[in-house]
Amino acid sequence: MLLCLLLLLLLLLPPLAMLWQQRSKDSQLSWLTNLWHQMAWVGLGWAAAWQQRRLEQSTLHAGQSQQRALVWCLQGQGLRCPPGGNTDVNTFRNHLPLTKANPDQEEESKGQFLAPASLQYHGEASLQATLLGLVALNKAYPEVLAPGGTACLTLTSPWPYPLPWLGHALGQVSPSGAKDPRTLLLEALRSSGLRALEAGTAVELLDIFMGLEAQGKELAEAVAAGNPGAPLPQRAAEIQEALEQGARGLALRLWPQLQVVVTLDAGGQAEAVAALEALWCQGLAFFSPAYIAFGGVVGLNLWPEKTQRLYLLPPGAPFIELLPVGEGTQEEAASTLLLVEAQTDKEYELVLTDHTSLTRCRLGDVVQVVGIYNQCPVVRFTYRLGQALSVRGEVTSEKVFSEALAQAVGQWPGAKLLDHSCVESHILDSCAGAAPHYEVFVDLRGLRNLSEENREKLDHCLQEISPHYKSLRFRGSVGSARVHLVRPGAFRVLREALAASPSSSFPPEMPRVLRHKHLAQLLQRRAVS
Known part of the structure; x- marks a missing residue:
């Protein structure tokens, strides 16, 4: 009864407060x-x-909580159990293969990527x-x-x-x-x-x-x-x-x-x-x-005082699995883990199943486990697998490229990086008569022009960080990365174009690798150096 009265007062007070404030000319709140x-x-x-x-109970008994989350997801399809007759997680995995989510919202599906239907944002x-x-x-x-x-x-x-x-x-x-x-x-x-x-x-x-x-x-x-x-x-x-x-x-x-x-x-x-x-x-x-990720909450931040953004992966819906990241573990046959099986300092790709479909969707978001809260992992998000560059099969990850770019910008006097995006040269047809390479568009503060010496520093940093890239550059199979400085507001225009896409979700994930020519040309037309 007391709770009902409180809720009633909460509903009535806002209009009363606004009416009171309209009558008051004082700057102080009434x-x-x-x-x-x-x-x-x-x-x-x-x-x-x-x-x-509720969170304490669910994380203390994460295995049971994930089992309930799995059942809830199945009931969303009107099923009491997955094909096989029970809600055993192994049976669920065996009958539902992993699928890939669209790595960025501006890339065409072509039938090989499946985005989560709905991750219940609310x-x-x-x-x-x-x-x-x-x-x-x-x-x-x-x-x-x-x-x-x-x-x-x-x-x-x-x-x-x-x-x-x-x-x-x-x-x-x-x-x-x-x-x-x-x-x-x-x-x-x-x-x-x-x-x-x-x-x-x-x-x-x-x-x-x-x-x-x-x-x-x-x-x-x-x-x-x-x-x-x-x-x-x-x-x-x-x-x-x-x-x-x-x-x-x-x-x-x-x-x-x-x-x-x-x-x-x-x-x-x-x-x-x-x-x-x-x-x-x-x-x-x-x-x-x-x-x-894809319009749904996948991690809770309970630590505002931390300078590093850390997130607890909750054991409720959507149903979360962890796919170990490492050599030989990203194949379709790789075994996923439950939250209670996560190990500190290991990296995992998130796999989600929501209640509107039975799609086990690989999001491409990679997390590193930095601690354990009761029985659930506390993670930091590190990079996205779908944001990798590859012009000769070298696969330069978002993490590697961002590290190289940060090192290069640190060598550009007075420069501060605001935004960047990359394009593989074949997208812009810019490799005619030259080896395939990366086209890099940057928005900088504190630097109005890029000298050739500064442009070359990015390629040098990439070679230092990635031995594979360095070997391809040495053989001439890959050309030097080309850096373009864009005028202020260029990336705002890009984000507006991305937000206008029918597949756009909130918050929109900022792509670091553009796959569509018309989007890459938005930045190309705004290059000033």
Whole structure:
């Protein structure tokens, strides 16, 4: 009965608080808003404690939990058991071969790749990620979720499970129902007391800060003129002064009390996080409540205070298996492991089965186990198998290429890497009269032109890291990697094209290897050096 009354109050307080605030001309939040905030946190605390107990029980008995997850997935197809008559995991594996997910959303299927049908983005794992993430964030940074302390700068939220009243409960300055990213940014700029910035993904936030630099004068003038809200000329002057001092540390100059940035994690986000940490969001902590793959939560982050993003693989639905990564283990006949069988320091590819199909889908996302939580692995995501380059059968992985590129950029004076993507030369028909090679497009800050000497450093770094690539280069079977500097905004255009694809999911995984010519040409046309 008490819970029902609490829920009723939670539903009634938001409209009452908004009506009260409309009547009040004072800049301070009303007592009714504070009451709503406190009561919402009571409800959130109870719900989070319940989810924490469920998570503890499921991870303490991970084998049984995975068995239940398997049964649930089977029931999603109207089956009580897999072909063979029971829900034994070995029988399930024997009758359902591994399939591959589309390695990146812009590649054609051609019948050999099968994407997961639906990973239940709004399932229990999403609810756990949201509730436990909010409580963990509040514990690590007690002031960031106070009324008026947060602003979401994107139309999508970093919290996986939609809670319509959440924005009101936490007193977000972002207007509810806003459909214009510019409006969200202006509302955030109007408030100097923000303690947390939210964005759907790090690459979206990167685009926002680059756009803020480009349109800063116009945005400051809008704040001064009172669009939206009342005119704030003093705040507009503060914004203009902060922008004039450059990109490094801009977020803290705009919002001096800022502590943390919250975004969702997915494939291809690490580079954007590194760029934000080094430039615009220097000095701030980053927190991702969950790791998302193909639209579903596959990992929970319970440790906001950790500088490295670590995720617990939960034993519930979708049903997760681990495929050992290493020589001779990536064949179809390779045996997968359950979560309780994971070994620390080993690398595994994730295999998921959801409740809408009986497809055992190899996602291509590789994780390294860094610890154990009860009986479940705690992992860090390392690279994606589908983002490999190969022009002569050499298979340069995303991990190897990213390491080589980071080393090369470190040798380019003053340069900071913002984004990059690669194309095999045959995609752009650029190997006529030359050996096949890699075409590399980079977005840099601090360097306006690339000398030939700097371009060659990437190829040298690739040879140092990859003996196979070095031997092919020595024989002349593979040509030197060609590096192109693109103008600002080029990768934003690429992401918009990817998001327009019918197969696009949220958050979109940023591809590091482009397979389609028209997408590669988007970057080629924007190359300046």
